[in-house]
Amino acid sequence: MPSYQLNINGQIKSVNADADTPILWVLRDELNLVGTKYGCGIAQCGTCTIHLDGNAIRSCSLPISSVESGQKIVTIEGLSENASHPLQEAWVEHDVPQCGYCQSGQIMSAAALLKENKRPSDEDIDEAMHGNICRCGTYLRIKKAIKTAAKNM
Amino acid sequence: MANLKQTNRRNFIKGSAIAGGGLIIGFNWIGCKGDSNVPLKVMKAIPKEWIDFNSFLKIGETGLVTIMSPNPEIGQNIKTSMPMIVAEELDVDWFDVVVEQAGLNTEWYTRQVAGGSQSIRQGWESLRKAGATAKHMLVEAAAKRWGITPEECKTADGIITNPSGETLSYGELAKEASELEVPESPKLKDPKDFKIIGHSKRNVDLKKIISGQPLFGLDTKKEGMVYANVLRPPAFGSTLKDYNDENAKSINGVIDVIRFGDKIGVLAQNTWAAMKGKAALVAQWNEGDKPEDTEYHNDLLSSHIEKKAEKPRREDGDIDKAFKDSDEVFERSYSAPFLPHNCMEPMNCYADVTSDKAYILGPIQTPEWQLSNLSAQLGMDKENINIELTRMGGGFGRRLYGDYVAEAAELSKLSQKPVQLVFTREDDMLAGTYRPASQYKFKAGIKDGKVIGYHLVEACFNGEMFGQMPSNFPCGAIENYRVDCHKLQTNITTGAWRAPYANFLAYAEQAFFDELASHLKIDPVEFRIKLLERAKNDPTGEDLSYDPERLIGVIKLAAEKANWGQNEENNFKGFCAYYSHNTYVAEVGHVSIKNDSPVIEKITCAVDCGIVINPIAALNQIEGGIIDGIGHAMYSDFKFENGASTSNNFHQYRMIKMVEAPQVDVHFVESTIDPTGLGEPTLPPAGGAVANAFAAATGNRIYSQPFVKHFEILG
Numbered sequence: 001m002p003s004y005q006l007n008i009n010g011q012i013k014s015v016n017a018d019a020d021t022p023i024l025w026v027l028r029d030e031l032n033l034v035g036t037k038y039g040c041g042i043a044q045c046g047t048c049t050i051h052l053d054g055n056a057i058r059s060c061s062l063p064i065s066s067v068e069s070g071q072k073i074v075t076i077e078g079l080s081e082n083a084s085h086p087l088q089e090a091w092v093e094h095d096v097p098q099c100g101y102c103q104s105g106q107i108m109s110a111a112a113l114l115k116e117n118k119r120p121s122d123e124d125i126d127e128a129m130h131g132n133i134c135r136c137g138t139y140l141r142i143k144k145a146i147k148t149a150a151k152n153m
Numbered sequence: 154m155a156n157l158k159q160t161n162r163r164n165f166i167k168g169s170a171i172a173g174g175g176l177i178i179g180f181n182w183i184g185c186k187g188d189s190n191v192p193l194k195v196m197k198a199i200p201k202e203w204i205d206f207n208s209f210l211k212i213g214e215t216g217l218v219t220i221m222s223p224n225p226e227i228g229q230n231i232k233t234s235m236p237m238i239v240a241e242e243l244d245v246d247w248f249d250v251v252v253e254q255a256g257l258n259t260e261w262y263t264r265q266v267a268g269g270s271q272s273i274r275q276g277w278e279s280l281r282k283a284g285a286t287a288k289h290m291l292v293e294a295a296a297k298r299w300g301i302t303p304e305e306c307k308t309a310d311g312i313i314t315n316p317s318g319e320t321l322s323y324g325e326l327a328k329e330a331s332e333l334e335v336p337e338s339p340k341l342k343d344p345k346d347f348k349i350i351g352h353s354k355r356n357v358d359l360k361k362i363i364s365g366q367p368l369f370g371l372d373t374k375k376e377g378m379v380y381a382n383v384l385r386p387p388a389f390g391s392t393l394k395d396y397n398d399e400n401a402k403s404i405n406g407v408i409d410v411i412r413f414g415d416k417i418g419v420l421a422q423n424t425w426a427a428m429k430g431k432a433a434l435v436a437q438w439n440e441g442d443k444p445e446d447t448e449y450h451n452d453l454l455s456s457h458i459e460k461k462a463e464k465p466r467r468e469d470g471d472i473d474k475a476f477k478d479s480d481e482v483f484e485r486s487y488s489a490p491f492l493p494h495n496c497m498e499p500m501n502c503y504a505d506v507t508s509d510k511a512y513i514l515g516p517i518q519t520p521e522w523q524l525s526n527l528s529a530q531l532g533m534d535k536e537n538i539n540i541e542l543t544r545m546g547g548g549f550g551r552r553l554y555g556d557y558v559a560e561a562a563e564l565s566k567l568s569q570k571p572v573q574l575v576f577t578r579e580d581d582m583l584a585g586t587y588r589p590a591s592q593y594k595f596k597a598g599i600k601d602g603k604v605i606g607y608h609l610v611e612a613c614f615n616g617e618m619f620g621q622m623p624s625n626f627p628c629g630a631i632e633n634y635r636v637d638c639h640k641l642q643t644n645i646t647t648g649a650w651r652a653p654y655a656n657f658l659a660y661a662e663q664a665f666f667d668e669l670a671s672h673l674k675i676d677p678v679e680f681r682i683k684l685l686e687r688a689k690n691d692p693t694g695e696d697l698s699y700d701p702e703r704l705i706g707v708i709k710l711a712a713e714k715a716n717w718g719q720n721e722e723n724n725f726k727g728f729c730a731y732y733s734h735n736t737y738v739a740e741v742g743h744v745s746i747k748n749d750s751p752v753i754e755k756i757t758c759a760v761d762c763g764i765v766i767n768p769i770a771a772l773n774q775i776e777g778g779i780i781d782g783i784g785h786a787m788y789s790d791f792k793f794e795n796g797a798s799t800s801n802n803f804h805q806y807r808m809i810k811m812v813e814a815p816q817v818d819v820h821f822v823e824s825t826i827d828p829t830g831l832g833e834p835t836l837p838p839a840g841g842a843v844a845n846a847f848a849a850a851t852g853n854r855i856y857s858q859p860f861v862k863h864f865e866i867l868g
Contacts (some may be wrong), residue, residue, distance in 0.1 A: 001405060010600050017425075018405050018406075018425070018426075020429075021423075022425065023427045025423060025424050025425040028424065029380070029423040029424055029425070030423070032374060033365070034365070034367050034371075034372040034374070035364065035365015035366065036365065037369075037371070037423075037497075037498070037546070038371065038499070038575075039497050039498075039499075039578065040578040040802055040803050041428075041577060041578055041579075041802075042353035042578075042802055042803070042804060044802060044803035044804050045497065045578075045803050045808075047497055051647075075365065076363075076364065076365030077364065077366075079364075082364075083360055083363055083364040088363045088364065090806065091359070092355060092363070092365045094360055094771045095353070095355045095356055095359065095770065097228075097356060097358075097359065097362045097363075097771055098228035098229070098774070098777055099227060099228025099232065099368060099496075099497065099498070099544075099545060099547045099548075100228065100356075100358065100362035100368070100369075100544065100546070101496075101497040101498045101547060102497045102546075103362050103363060104362070104363070104365045107363060124808075125811070126811050126812035127483040127812075129810075129811045130810050130811065130812060132811075133497065133803065133808045133810065134493055134497070135496060135497050135547050135549070135781065136228050136497075136547060136777045136781065137776065137778070137779070137780030137784070137809070137814065138773065138776075138777055139780060139782040139809075139810075140776050140780070140814060140815040140816070140817060141773065141776070143811060144810065147288065153487025153762045
């Protein structure tokens with residue numbers, strides 16, 4: 001089984017895994033970083049969203065072999081110290097989650113948006129969040145929280 | 154309904170082991186993080202000893218209070234709102250409360266179920282009593298110390314004060330108080346004195362959720378655990394003929410392949426290997442006798458709504474005579490497809506079954522039912538089976554059913570290993586317990602412009618929907634009233650789906666009333682109120698299952714807040730009101746026309762759920778119910794061909810997205826009536842409000858779900 005060196009949340013991790021193993025399962029099963037969720041396995045629901053060099057990507061469809069050495073992976077666990085990212089604080093202010101399962105993916109998609117676009121319009125938010133499904137229907141609060149975070153950043 | 158079960162120390166210690174919780178981190182950091190106006194508070198120290206008062210709460214010598222949350226948390230927020238009720242009556246500062254999820258404990262709790270929006274309604278009394286009982290004992294202990302009567306003591310925020318201003322804390326008194334006699338009926342607070350109930354408290358798991366800490370069933374990691382993925386028959390009715398597991402076993406990480414019944418489980422060292430192993434299985438299947446498809450389902454349903462059943466579910470007056478006497482009979486039919494639940498967290502369960510005991514940990518809405526099932530399945534006494542609950546990534550009815558619990562237990566038993574069973578999304582969509590497809594036919598007999606007869610015929614698979622509540626509106630409002638239900642058979646597994654009975658019916662019924670009002674040239678709000686006035690003042694028949702007065706209340710409130718009756722530019726409105734799961738809801742859909750297409754802009758919603766426990770969470774449930782209701786009415790379709798569903802993942806099944814979610818404007822009816830639930834009741838009317846607003850905007854009526862199909866037709 002091949003061995004890989006991954007930069008995850010600022011730390012170098014050594015992992016043995018088959019080349020086709022999606023990063024999602026490396027994070028969850030090998031590194032015990034279970035904040036990144038499994039939802040569909042085909043990049044259609046956004047629950048598994050992480051950052052690869054700052055871009056939001058679906059980790060369920062990213063094989064470990066396609067991550068180049070030096071690329072930086074950030075997961076929800078590494079987004080901030082003690083849940084202090086403005087988005088996480090805004091998520092608290094608006095009490096966004098219901099079941100909560102999709103929320104780490106929602107936050108990671110939103111964080112990538114705010115990194116690129118400090119003052120996103122409603123349309124910008126809709127577009128950036130289009131790949132994230134919430135069956136509980138917390139979309140209105142997610143949007144409010146993104147706007148609050150943008151204001152506070 | 155529910156009753157408080159007192160417990161002795163021995164039981165409690167045993168119970169603590171069952172709950173397995175230990176002390177979890179408090180959530181009181183929220184007070185200082187979420188709101189900069191709240192002064193920074195320091196959390197009370199972790200106690201050395203917890204003193205148990207009853208099955209719901211224990212108090213530490215430092216004054217920290219642990220409140221158990223007995224019911225499963227599926228996103229309806231009862232893990233926060235139920236402990237709030239206990240804390241209110243105990244009279245402690247919410248900041249000093251720690252919440253722990255209780256495992257299944259049938260000796261301590263009644264109805265540890267998440268379903269039917271009943272947790273708050275049925276838990277209300279016992280939760281209040283749990284808090285009040287402990288407070289009573291603490292006050293008595295303080296009074297004894299001071300040599301005064303309990304009536305002379307005052308409580309607030311976990312502190313008891315005597316007339317001279319001396320104070321004792323709950324923490325100081327806990328031990329001696331716990332040894333006092335337990336009062337039979339402790340005094341409960343007057344709702345006007347509530348300090349926690351009615352005040353927004355954030356989700357107790359919020360920090361864990363937003364920082365990605367383990368919380369859900371799928372996050373379970375245990376020593377020696379293996380991952381399992383299961384291959385099930387590809388179509389309903391088919392059975393396993395033969396299989397070859399050579400390729401599967403050659404996959405890195407695959408440990409074992411185990412057949413059980415018509416299913417094959419692949420056990421592996423990680424989830425990916427289990428999934429790859431399953432994909433590598435080569436199986437041959439026997440096709441079932443009669444593989445079903447959607448056309449077959451629809452034909453069966455539509456042929457049945459044309460006729461009465463052998464026996465009506467309810468009949469007031471004489472419907473045949475009424476229709477004979479009518480000037481005309483106005484009739485419409487409505488149809489809806491099967492629907493999968495699509496909880497964002499796919500089904501999963503951890504099981505560790507040995508020869509003499511079983512441990513189950515997972516997302517389970519009905520732990521007590523699963524205990525019975527497992528006991529029978531494993532041939533094991535119930536006391537040797539321990540079920541603990543994780544937070545659930547949605548439930549919506551799917552996790553009422555224990556198929557995945559049974560599979561996990563079976564694989565653990567056969568492999569003699571602790572097993573974490575994981576469904577792929579495809580497994581989740583294909584091995585569902587779907588909302589059954591159903592159709593309705595409504596007939597209204599009209600004489601001199603008035604409705605004198607109403608006949609509802611339902612055809613549904615594997616169950617009855619309106620048959621469960623034939624005394625709901627418009628029962629009592631129309632002289633001659635009859636409900637017939639045809640329960641048809643399918644081999645497709647069906648079950649409760651968020652707001653069962655009402656999730657499709659509310660749209661069908663309320664779309665019919667809207668069109669009927671339009672046909673009669675009456676304002677649809679006025680039409681409903683007139684009918685309800687009749688049901689209130691002079692009901693036909695007896696034992697209505699709803700209170701017409703409260704339904705009128707939400708109708709008037711929603712109409713007022715939506716400026717009903719006022720023409721506003723490009724703001725087309727549709728009305729819908731529905732009583733379900735003990736809560737009254739009226740919704741107004743606001744639709745505009747943009748680029749020749751209707752767009753759902755906003756829903757104005759009025760809710761009467763009695764006392765609102767936790768406003769910030771109540772609003773979340775209401776908004777979510779509406780958006781979920783609109784999403785499924787608008788977009789969700791699910792078809793079968795040759796006994797198998799034609800959609801197996803989100804690329805083939807459309808869920809509502811942020812861009813499609815309208816604004817929601819919520820108004821509560823102020824009330825001191827005992828509270829009812831909010832997990833379901835705002836979903837059913839959403840489809841009706843939208844359909845009726847579409848009709849106002851476009852002149853086109855919609856008779857089947859999903860609505861989006863009709864826009865394609867309309868162009």
